[in-house]
Amino acid sequence: MIVKLKRGIEDKNAKELIKWLENQGLEVQPTIGKTYTILGLVGDTASIAMNSVKAFEVVDSVTRIQEPYKSANKKLHPTPSVVDVGGVKIGGGHFAVMAGPCSVESKEQVLEIARAVKASGANLLRGGAFKPRTSPYSFQGMGNEGIEILLEAKKETGLPIVSEIMDIEDLPFFEEVDMLQVGARNMQNFAMLKKLGQIDKPILLKRGLSATYEEWIMSAEYIMAGGNKNVILCERGIRTFETGIRNVLDITAVPYLREKTHLPIIIDPSHASGMWEMVEPLSIAATAIGADGLLIEVHNDPERALCDGPQSLKPSKFDRLMKEIALVRNTVNEIGEMKSEKSH
Amino acid sequence: MIVKLKRGIEDKNAKELIKWLENQGLEVQPTIGKTYTILGLVGDTASIAMNSVKAFEVVDSVTRIQEPYKSANKKLHPTPSVVDVGGVKIGGGHFAVMAGPCSVESKEQVLEIARAVKASGANLLRGGAFKPRTSPYSFQGMGNEGIEILLEAKKETGLPIVSEIMDIEDLPFFEEVDMLQVGARNMQNFAMLKKLGQIDKPILLKRGLSATYEEWIMSAEYIMAGGNKNVILCERGIRTFETGIRNVLDITAVPYLREKTHLPIIIDPSHASGMWEMVEPLSIAATAIGADGLLIEVHNDPERALCDGPQSLKPSKFDRLMKEIALVRNTVNEIGEMKSEKSH
Amino acid sequence: MIVKLKRGIEDKNAKELIKWLENQGLEVQPTIGKTYTILGLVGDTASIAMNSVKAFEVVDSVTRIQEPYKSANKKLHPTPSVVDVGGVKIGGGHFAVMAGPCSVESKEQVLEIARAVKASGANLLRGGAFKPRTSPYSFQGMGNEGIEILLEAKKETGLPIVSEIMDIEDLPFFEEVDMLQVGARNMQNFAMLKKLGQIDKPILLKRGLSATYEEWIMSAEYIMAGGNKNVILCERGIRTFETGIRNVLDITAVPYLREKTHLPIIIDPSHASGMWEMVEPLSIAATAIGADGLLIEVHNDPERALCDGPQSLKPSKFDRLMKEIALVRNTVNEIGEMKSEKSH
Amino acid sequence: MIVKLKRGIEDKNAKELIKWLENQGLEVQPTIGKTYTILGLVGDTASIAMNSVKAFEVVDSVTRIQEPYKSANKKLHPTPSVVDVGGVKIGGGHFAVMAGPCSVESKEQVLEIARAVKASGANLLRGGAFKPRTSPYSFQGMGNEGIEILLEAKKETGLPIVSEIMDIEDLPFFEEVDMLQVGARNMQNFAMLKKLGQIDKPILLKRGLSATYEEWIMSAEYIMAGGNKNVILCERGIRTFETGIRNVLDITAVPYLREKTHLPIIIDPSHASGMWEMVEPLSIAATAIGADGLLIEVHNDPERALCDGPQSLKPSKFDRLMKEIALVRNTVNEIGEMKSEKSH
Structure with missing residues (x-):
């Protein structure tokens, strides 16, 4: 200092x-x-x-010339963390795609989407049961019932599930949920972060709308300081002056955070842009730059989605995207090999 | 639409x-x-x-061409709301100054400051017992014990008290607190907002770091939709590209929100700038533009403050500021009379 | 409307x-x-x-529901523009890499870098003769003499050259320069844009630090309205609240602008991040998302560079990057073929 | 460092x-x-x-721990600068109001407005002859002819005039203009700043849309480094995420810059908000916080204005505002006297 x-x-x-x-x-x-x-x-x-x-x-x-974080600091923990989510590894070379609907609307909907994304190669199922909505008059999610539906889909497909927690009092409902998501608007809900540090479930920590890299890592540190080391960071676009798109996906976060922390970093291209047409190119860029995974909204009937329909891919488009991502992953691996040869 | x-x-x-x-x-x-x-x-x-x-x-x-809010909408409720906080009226021409330390540190500290700010003319005592800190390693506040100290100061001075709630589970501790503050980082903690809508205590709702006017009013709407109409909005600076100061105080919020909502609007010049030298000029500007009140940090020993010392005024400076504010309030009233004469 | x-x-x-x-x-x-x-x-x-x-x-x-631009509007000109810069085609499937030093410092320096980047496969040589510096006390560039040096390098290597114009009065010096760059700080220097519309040289129009997509296209429209249709857009990072990096590269600009305009879009990863370590990953992401080219700073001795050394690659690193970009371009083409097969 | x-x-x-x-x-x-x-x-x-x-x-x-500016630095030049604009002093306790139309449209219009604002107590006449417009298809101003009209109004009313220069080649037309305005979009047009440093006319330097305080002062330094010390800074709102208003007026700029530079600082409430309803409250706040002057758009027929009608006051509203400002100035002076008594 x-x-x-x-x-x-x-x-x-x-x-x-x-x-x-x-x-x-x-x-x-x-x-x-x-x-x-x-x-x-x-x-x-x-x-x-x-x-x-x-x-x-x-x-x-x-x-300040020394970082204010310890548990999340790469200088103190140089090996990349690998987080195990219901048997699926994320980080340290393990790439995972989490797909599913913005909100759980019915059993039929979720099962149909779950089967589709599994067939296309997704590793986890994501779905919102408790929804953070700007308006109190918008659909607030199915709640506990929505979690039950996700668990049925898990049972049938074997895909581990990820869902957002908005109120720590709901924790009992999440007992069988494999990873808990902390939304952008709760990134600095310190009371909740502390309590999530007391459990041992993986936490998907989304970046706040205008959170700096350091604040974001400090929120991970809140969880880790409590003992829970299973944190995955998720970039989902930041708020800027631009009005053409909803948020600006900050792709630089991936290489920048690689230098600062050992935690896995995934990208959410759906919320970032808010437009399904952007999900494909942004997913490709995110994969190419070396993200540890993607969080993608898929809906069987976007026009009837109860929330965020415009940013959801149809299963057929998601299927094609998974093929494209596979090609990009190959290239990322080739580049990685080229580099390691050089250094030998 | x-x-x-x-x-x-x-x-x-x-x-x-x-x-x-x-x-x-x-x-x-x-x-x-x-x-x-x-x-x-x-x-x-x-x-x-x-x-x-x-x-x-x-x-x-x-x-959208119609506002998405109803209870907070001035078009539907044209009369300015007056919120009663422990006998002190705020809004609709009633101006109030809330002063006190960033965090409660000891009984002596709080009593000394409470007496001083009362003597200078403050209307409410503010003090943090539960503190939102970016780092888990920073002082997190005295918690429940801090609330007890504030209540003692209330008993002695008669000043109603305002304090931040970070976790709805702490609500029982706030039974005798006169107004609950929702911090900028919890402005979209919808689970908490809903629960605060179930009680009837006044809520001081701070604007999120990068919340738009509409999102901010929608958060007030969350509380009001639950039945609690006692909401006061507090502008505390927004996040921008500028690095010279901590946040940019958005003074336009006052006249802009006056057109949109009937809720009282107060200004927090201390958090906005993060520099005590700016608190005086910003308070004067906020008063002149017609805010319904101010939230000012005062500390008897800023150099020893456990948090946010640099933005705290010493009691002697606060005393002088109160005299200046009184002069500005007179001018605001003169201008108001001039206008109403014109319109007759 | x-x-x-x-x-x-x-x-x-x-x-x-x-x-x-x-x-x-x-x-x-x-x-x-x-x-x-x-x-x-x-x-x-x-x-x-x-x-x-x-x-x-x-x-x-x-x-407004109709775009305010005409010449640059894709709806009116659906075919992607291909801009010819001294024989090198850019846009419409033609990908080009422009490399060279931030500022021209000496003949030896420029020739050494020009030979190196050509050997690695760069298509154009970039170099600053007139430099926009925040401080009047910083090195302002070699001016006309710098242009002479670039022209010698062009003569020897055959690489067309790109250089920034800061003052329209300097236009005579740029007679043999193949493409004129308009810097971010001059993006809305309308007097200069109008005059650049009167000539027929290709213009590389950088996005202003906080320019919206629409303002940026409108600046292109200023040039095109004058008759000069040879405009290439260059995204170079936008200004946000983040202090960890200099600017946030807005990668979404590529797919977004593809829908709005037929003009080629290239990416400058060097200025965006301001850190050479970020240039490689950002270049890969930019190529993967389908940019029409890259603008990369290369310096033979970054530690002695008179400006922006920290963001310059050494020739050996640039050489490796070009090999990586070639791999990514292959994948982009494969994905393109996969798509066109689908649609047949 | x-x-x-x-x-x-x-x-x-x-x-x-x-x-x-x-x-x-x-x-x-x-x-x-x-x-x-x-x-x-x-x-x-x-x-x-x-x-x-x-x-x-x-x-x-x-x-950096030392400011990169010298001529504009208050530490090296502690006395507030007083700039003389055609006989009107600005800065160091001298307060001035510059009023007039966004653009010059006709002789009748300008004369009518000039007489009105003079009668209400304005100190200078402002009017745009060369207009920076986002679109090449919008009215670009009357040019040289507009300057002629302003000079006639000066002749009749005795008010010194202020007008924007967009192209240094137009300098000859400005020979009798009392102060040259550099617009926000040209704040870092360094070629023009250097040339304005060679003349001795007062320069009104507007802050760029997303310029930091330091960049803004450095642009003043560009002019001053050339020998022209007559620079006045003008805050006109900054670009943020907020979409409710055009720009956020950064009122903190006044007390902050007072600590950093000796140059006068004025406020433009018209461009900041883009709404005439905001001009009155923002002008009052700006005066109260101690700005050295205001730049206000006044138009005799805002509905027929060729540019920026929505932000223009009618002469009758401007007249009332001048009376309000006079009251606020009295209070500012009272506060100043109170302070100086204290320190004796």
Whole structure:
């Protein structure tokens, strides 16, 4: 951590700050410039709040140079994490596609979609039983009953299931759900994150609409600090000034986070764009850049979907997409081999 | 609602859409242009999800022209709401200042600050017992014990209290708290909003970091739809590209929301800027533009504050600010009188 | 164009608006709802400014449903444009890589890089002679002399050259330059765009830092309206709240713009991220999603580069990247064939 | 400037960097931590590009702690600048209102508006002759002829005039114009900024749509570095995710820039919101927070305005606003006196 002091301050006040910093267990190394003095802090600064330092009147600015996360930090855990979701491995070279309807609407619907996506090669079934809707007057999901339907589809197809939890009080309903999704709007619902740290189920943590990479990793850290290390990050588009599409898929998140964390990273092209026509090209780009998986909305009858129909693929389109993704995965592997040859 | 159809579609498919719309209880009035056909929908479109319409393949785009909110809508409830918080009125010409520490740290601290802000003219005491922190390793607040301390300060000073609720399970601790704050990061925690709609305590609803006006009002609508009409909106800065300050205070929210909703609107200049030097000018601007109140962080020893010290005013500075605000309020009233004279 | 009228307005005023609209050559088709009246406008609305309509007091809002661009519009010109840059074709299936140093620093430097990128398979040489720098105290480029050096490299290697023009008065220096680049900061320098519409050289139009798709296409339209149809769009990252990377590469721009315009679209992964480590994965994603080309910074000695060293690849890394891109292009072609078989 | 080195680097490479830094005339003071080594750089770092340092492979990150601007820097020039525009002083306690039509449309229109705004107390006349329009098919302004009309209005009313320059080649037409406006879209048209540094006319520099405070000041620095110190900054709203209003007026810019630069800062509430209903409240807030002036669009017939009618005030509304502003200015002065008494 670097602390820049204001100009023309009294020695007494600077010393008081230095003493306080040393009391926090840090070593203080000053650099005295012509116009500015800076203090380099050596030690474990992850638990020091930047704001506590900034609050000293002699302080002009504070810059963190060490990441504030530990469990999720690649520097401390260099091996890529592999998360096991109901027998399906994700991360560390294991690629998985999670497909299914935005919301569970009926048993027939879910079974039909589940069979279709399984036949096309999907690894997990996704479906929303509890739905986060901007309006209280929109369909809020089938709730517990929706979970029951997903479990039936799991029983029949063998696909592990992923579903969003919106209220920690609903946790008992999720006992047999294989992975719990935390939605973008709950990414910083810290009360819920802490409780999810107490269980051992895999958590799919979606990025908040305007969350920075660091905030996102810190939310994973909340879960991991509680003991649950099974976290998968999911990029789903960020909010910008652009009005042509719903959200901008931040594809750079994949290579950037690879350098910062060992956690698997998957991409949700359906929510990002909000348009089914974009799902195919974005899935291809996400696969090519090396994501650990995809989360894709598939609906047997998008026009009758109770939510987010415009971004859902029909099963036939999903089937073709899976073939395309297979081709891209081959290329990703070829490039990987080319690189490892080079380095030998 | 306006539905624009794609070009070159089959009549049969357009008719199917029209039939579906009419089944939703809407009247459909088409406009046939040379290059496009549009459908004007007449009726109660608030409960129709735009996405359900967009999902029809013949649809190019959908534009809502009626607001999707009802209880919060000024057009349906033109009189400004006045919310009573422990005897203090807010809204409809009643201006209130809520002041106090970012987090409750000790009984001595809170009592000292409470006495000081009361002496300066504050109307409510604010203080955080449960704290939303980006890092799991930062101080998380004193919890229930913090609430107890706030209640003691209330008892001594008579100031009603406002404190943030992060987990609905903590609700029993808030029984004697006068107003519950929903933080920016929980603005779309719909599970919590629904439950807050079941109680009758005033709710201070902060705007999410990148929430649009409409999303923000829809979150108020979630609470109001449950029966709780005592909602106050609080603008606290939005996230942008600017790195010089923490957030950009969106002062336009005040006059803009005045046209859209009857709910009171207050401003939090402390969180917006994150710098105490900005709190004074931003408070003056917020008062001048006609906000219904201010939420200001005051700390007796900002350098020792366990959170957000840099944005806290010392009691002496707060005292001077209250005098300045009084001058600005006078001017606001003079301008109001000038206008009402004109219109007579 | 859809015009929504305010409620409770006088008939007389509505009629005045309708008359004005008809005088603009438009046919007006009203839809009268219970709470709102809307006017559907039929005809050529591209030349009607939305603001002129909004200025009528009876108007509540105006929505455009027809794109405001013509020459760049895919609906009017469905065949993909192929732009010829000094004999190299770009667009309509023709993929091109433009590589070279951020700024021209010396003859030796440029010749060394030009030879290297040619050997690796680059199709064009890019290099900055006039440099847009945030600070007036930074190196501003070699100017005219830099152009001379690029022309020598062109002579030796046969690679057509691309260079940025910052001041239309410098146009004479660019006589033998094959393509003129308009930088992000000049995307809405309308005076320059108009003058570039008067010449017939290909123009590489970079997207502004926070330009919407529509504004970007409208800037292309400025050039095309003057008669110069040789425009190539270049996505180079947009400005967001994220501070971990310089800009967010908006990969969705490629499939989105494919639906809107016939102009070729290329990607600049170097400026987007500002980090050479990101250039490889972003280039792969951009190629996979179907971009018409890439603009990549290559420098023989990034540590000594006078500008933007951190985002430049060394020639050896660029060479490997070109091999990877070739593999990805094969996959893109395979996918294309698979699709065209399907549709037969 | 603070340079953080990567971990596990070779001594030789670190020494090479240090030598390079010393060759730039800087003193290097290292701080060696357990996990990181940082270098504090002492000396004039304003002319060192951060990217040149970042390009060294041993460097992890670079943080600037000294502002990169000099002429505009308040630390080096603590007295507020007062800019004289045709006899009207702006800055350092001098408040000025510039009013007039978005675009010059006819002699009658301009004279009528000029007389009206003068009668209401405006200090300068603003009007657009050369108009930056998103579409090439929109009215582009009357050009030179428009300037002539403004000069006639100046002659009759005595009000100095302000008008936008879009093309430096038009400079001869502006000979008698009192202040040249640089529009938001040209804020980083560095070629034009350099040339405006060569003249001695006051320049009104609008903030770019997504320009940071530092970039904005650096654009002022471009003009000042050429010798022209008469620069006034104008905040006109920034681009965000919000779609309810056109731009978000960043009122914090006023107190923030006061700490960084001695240049006057004015506010344009008309362009920010794009809605005339917002102009009054935003003007009051801007005056209250201590801006040095306002730029307000006034039109005698907004419904017939050839551009930006919806954001223009009618003269009668402007007249009332001027009375309100006078009241607010009184309060600002009272607060100022209260403060200066305190400090005596």
